[in-house]
Amino acid sequence: xxxxxxxxxxxxxxxxxxxxxxxxxxxxxxxxxxxxxxxxxxxxxxxxxxxxxxxxxxxxxxxxxxxxxxxxxxxxxxxxxxxxxxxxxxxxxxxxxxxxxxxxxxxxxxxxxxxxxxxxxxxxxxxxxxxxxxxxxxxxxxxxxxxxxxxxxxxxxxxxxxxxxxxxxxxxxxxxxxxxxxxxxxxxxxxxxxxxxxxxxxxxxxxxxxxxxxxxxxxxxxxxxxxxxxxxxxxxxxxxxxxxxxxxxxxxxxxxxxxxxxxxxxxxxxxxxxxxxxxxxxxxxxxxxxxxxxxxxxxxxxxxxxxxxxxxxxxxxxxxxxxxxxxxxxxxxxxxxxxxxxxxxxxxxxxxxxxxxxxx
Amino acid sequence: xxxxxxxxxxxxxxxxxxxxxxxxxxxxxxxxxxxxxxxxxxxxxxxxxxxxxxxxxxxxxxxxxxxxxxxxxxxxxxxxxxxxxxxxxxxxxxxxxxxxxxxxxxxxxxxxxxxxxxxxxxxxxxxxxxxxxxxxxxxxxxxxxxxxxxxxxxxxxxxxxxxxxxxxxxxxxxxxxxxxxxxxxxxxxxxxxxxxxxxxxxxxxxxxxxxxxxxxxxxxxxxxxxxxxxxxxxxxxxxxxxxxxxxxxxx
Numbered sequence: 001x002x003x004x005x006x007x008x009x010x011x012x013x014x015x016x017x018x019x020x021x022x023x024x025x026x027x028x029x030x031x032x033x034x035x036x037x038x039x040x041x042x043x044x045x046x047x048x049x050x051x052x053x054x055x056x057x058x059x060x061x062x063x064x065x066x067x068x069x070x071x072x073x074x075x076x077x078x079x080x081x082x083x084x085x086x087x088x089x090x091x092x093x094x095x096x097x098x099x100x101x102x103x104x105x106x107x108x109x110x111x112x113x114x115x116x117x118x119x120x121x122x123x124x125x126x127x128x129x130x131x132x133x134x135x136x137x138x139x140x141x142x143x144x145x146x147x148x149x150x151x152x153x154x155x156x157x158x159x160x161x162x163x164x165x166x167x168x169x170x171x172x173x174x175x176x177x178x179x180x181x182x183x184x185x186x187x188x189x190x191x192x193x194x195x196x197x198x199x200x201x202x203x204x205x206x207x208x209x210x211x212x213x214x215x216x217x218x219x220x221x222x223x224x225x226x227x228x229x230x231x232x233x234x235x236x237x238x239x240x241x242x243x244x245x246x247x248x249x250x251x252x253x254x255x256x257x258x259x260x261x262x263x264x265x266x267x268x269x270x271x272x273x274x275x276x277x278x279x280x281x282x283x284x285x286x287x288x289x290x291x292x293x294x295x296x297x298x299x300x301x302x303x304x305x306x307x308x309x310x311x312x313x314x315x316x317x318x319x320x321x322x323x324x325x326x327x328x329x330x331x332x333x334x335x336x337x338x339x340x341x342x343x344x345x346x347x348x349x350x351x352x353x354x355x356x357x358x359x360x
Numbered sequence: 361x362x363x364x365x366x367x368x369x370x371x372x373x374x375x376x377x378x379x380x381x382x383x384x385x386x387x388x389x390x391x392x393x394x395x396x397x398x399x400x401x402x403x404x405x406x407x408x409x410x411x412x413x414x415x416x417x418x419x420x421x422x423x424x425x426x427x428x429x430x431x432x433x434x435x436x437x438x439x440x441x442x443x444x445x446x447x448x449x450x451x452x453x454x455x456x457x458x459x460x461x462x463x464x465x466x467x468x469x470x471x472x473x474x475x476x477x478x479x480x481x482x483x484x485x486x487x488x489x490x491x492x493x494x495x496x497x498x499x500x501x502x503x504x505x506x507x508x509x510x511x512x513x514x515x516x517x518x519x520x521x522x523x524x525x526x527x528x529x530x531x532x533x534x535x536x537x538x539x540x541x542x543x544x545x546x547x548x549x550x551x552x553x554x555x556x557x558x559x560x561x562x563x564x565x566x567x568x569x570x571x572x573x574x575x576x577x578x579x580x581x582x583x584x585x586x587x588x589x590x591x592x593x594x595x596x597x598x599x600x601x602x603x604x605x606x607x608x609x610x611x
Contacts, residue, residue: 023442049441053434054467061431061464065438068425069405069446073438091428189442196405196423197443208417210408210426 003178008146008168009034009076011179012102013042015147016074019154020187021100022048023073025062027055029081030114031170032104036076056081060088060101067097068209070195072154072187076102078170079120080111082128089163090129093226094211098157100150101135102166104173107341115341116170118263121318124167125292132223134230136164137291139262143177145289151182152245158192160233167291169314171264171343234293247295248287251277255284257357258302260323261312262288264343269312271346272353281357291319299326306331308356312349313337368392370401374418381581383571384412386538387480387547388419388451394552395422395447398559404447405439407432409461411453412486430461433468436475447558449476455485458494458520465520472529472563476554479520482571483592490576494518497595502576517595521568525601532557532565533602537593539570539585550600553607562605570596 006014013035016024024039036052043050049066053059059075066073077085082103092099103124107117124137136156138149146168153164190199196207213219237246248266251273252258259269266287276283286302288295299309308331311320317335324333336352338344367373370392376385395401401422408416410429417424427435432450440448457465457479465477484502485491492505495517499508525533532554536547547569554565570592572584579587600608 023438025438051437051441051471054463057431058434058437058464058467061428061434062438062441064427064431065407065425065435065440066442067438068435069439069442071438071442073442087428088431095426196425196439197403197446198423206421207423208426209424210417212414212426214415 003180005176006143006179007034007174007176008143009104009173010038011143011147012076012150012166013038014181015150016100016154017042017046017048018182018184019072019151020185021072021074021154022046023066023071024049024075025051025053025059025066025073026075026077027053027059027081029078031106031116031173032076032078032102034173035102035104056084057087060085060092063099064088064092064095064097067092067099068095068196070189070192070198072158074100074102076104078104078106079108079117082120082123086129089135090131090133091211092163093133093135094131095209096161097163097209098161099163100153100157100166101163102168105167105169107339113341114170116264116343117314117339117341118169118265119315119318119339120167121291121313121315124165125294125322133226134233134292136160136162136233137167138164139167139289139291140172141263141266141287143172143175144179146172147179147181151185160229162229162233167263169263237290237293237295238297246288246290247298248289249298250285250287252284252286252302252306254282255305256282256307257353258284258286258306258309259312259353260286260309260319262291262319265312265314268344268346268349272349275346275350276353281353283353294322294326296326299323300328303327303330309333310352310356311335312344314343315339368396370395370404370421372419372421376419377415378412379575381572381574381584382412383482383538383569384480386544387478387569387571388416390548390551391449391451391478392420393548394555397552398555400447400555400559403445404449405443407436407439407448407450409450409452409456411456413451413453413480414487416451430456430459431464432456432461433464433473433475433477437468437471437473440473440475444474447555449478449555451478452480453486454479454481454483454493454495458518466523469524469530469564469566470527474558474561474563476558476565477567478551479566479568480571481520481568481596482573483517484573484576486573486576490573495596497591519596521566521601524566529564530566530602531563531604532607534566534600535568535570535596535598537570537588537598539589543598557605557607568596570598
């Protein structure tokens, strides 16, 4: 298939259809509105369901219903809307229902603004809602990856029976780039034996989707079961075929300063690394592509060879603690960020690098 | 000997956890009987609420989702859209449906989702220990209205059936009760009508069952039904508020 020029938000929509997703439930919010608009037009063409819900709360609960009935299903929103969805995400995680949730992040807290930001990192990677649970968090940095990670996200969700969060931002959602779309994937709504309405059960079998375990021993058992699953997910991204999917390294082998950033920031950091190299500064880049589980091993290794880390984010520094934990604080971890909707320039970041490598 | 009365096939053998004298067990049975009579047990999916009937999924022999507080109509929407040939219903109390879930019920009804809602209104939060509900009567003493519900600060009992009936999409909206045998039979008929309409893909149906809560009302079951008859029915009059397809006449 030839490359097509698309907005990031639209690429997610088309990729979802190619992944066999036929159900979208959402509520309007900037800067993700191109996604529901795209699917409102496209889903009816493929006999799918687009439903504009009365609220974010209702939308995520529709996702819970459709996912529990076996659908490949998604919702999308931006920061304040994702906060509203946390109740449903907690239930979905507890009941182990697969789904894809897209957050096109904007500035917060509160109503904040509609400019791009990365200040929902903690909410995304720590759980967000109540209870002992985790969501798999993917962080694309291009329109191509918006598409690829949407498709991968549905696969991971089904594989682990877990909600997957695609953590994007206002820049990635709005910008246009050429994208290669893969061939469509057939998905059978009747392929999950545990799903409600599954056809193929014996007469006496029935399926229940629930997150309630009123007996404390049963809930403890369930929570340890979830914990074990999260360990499997962690190993899945740390080892084997998805190792490269989880993290990108650029010029790190001889690097003295490692720049760390995800999403749109990682592209600016690549420019910074190249400019550093031209000026004789041995800089490298680590870009986590999966934010939970965090790619600890890379930092553990680089803490032995590099002299320092500089984490750059469009927040007040939410990923810093993960880098400190992963590198076991063996080398200093510094931070530079802009928040409230401003994207830092390569020039600003280069200045920070200069200050760190040439303190005098 | 001919067997004339037995447990409906759609009702599981799990003993009810409900308080003695509670109406839920009877209403569960009426739902199960309707599903059996329409022979749709193999394609029915229920959605349980948060409240006393949170464990409803244990009492029926078909698939179930257990939803968050008030969200059952949204969850049911997702299920029904995914499996349009299934028979999907929610079973909700007054706190769940008329307080925290007001948006979800109004909009599921307004979209005309082809689902059935069984709304059990006993004017109190049962599971949490008897707090004031949106349907609590004026002057009614509860844990959170110890001096009686005061309209000046807590408003008036909310009439969900009347509200739902103002919408264009719902096809069947009725309020029933099971305070005596005649009314119980009417309730059974109403539930059957609702599921029949859904089976025929006619649209959204809403059955409000005015009920008792002997435990939190502090009354014996018989006294509770007497109190319901004397106090609740004047505020929540029985009757059908909407019957677009004339199901009651044709039945």
